[in-house]
Amino acid sequence: MEYKLHFTFLLNYDYWANERIIESVKENNISTGKPIALLSHIINAEILTIARIKKTKYIDPFEVRSIENNMELSKSINSEWLEFINSLRENEFNNLIEYDNIKGEHITAKIWEMFLHMINHSTYHRGQIATSLRIMNITPPASDLMNFSMLNKE
Secondary structure (H helix, E strand, O other): OOHHHHHHHHHHHHHHHHHHHHHHHHHOOOOOOHHHHHHHHHHHHHHHHHHHHHOOOOOOOOOOOOHHHHHHHHHHHHHHHHHHHHHOOHHHHHOEEEEEOOOOOEEEEEHHHHHHHHHHHHHHHHHHHHHHHHHOOOOOOOOOHHHHHHHOOO
């Protein structure tokens, strides 16, 4: 597997999907509630994952931020992830990382496993945001991988 190519594609998808949610939340003047909390959690988890890999300071995965702050953090963490992915050699995606999860359990995982977990985690919570928006009688934006892929065909 060509990790860099594959993970860059997934990271671009993740950023696009998060931006679609952010735009929808802004357009519908949502400033509190479940969509904001879940969006904050998605971005916090993306920051937390790379912090675990780089062994830097962790953040609270459940801190709720404003939509504007989430927009800024989404852009900066995406850039940090792209830079990190591009800095690795293919074999380094198999490097083992040890950390304690939020339950205090000791985890040992490969970088590629952590990255895929992060992408799946984000997708899962975007689905929850879509459900929350529907409950509010708001049609959520399409944020699935196939929509992204179709829009980005050459």
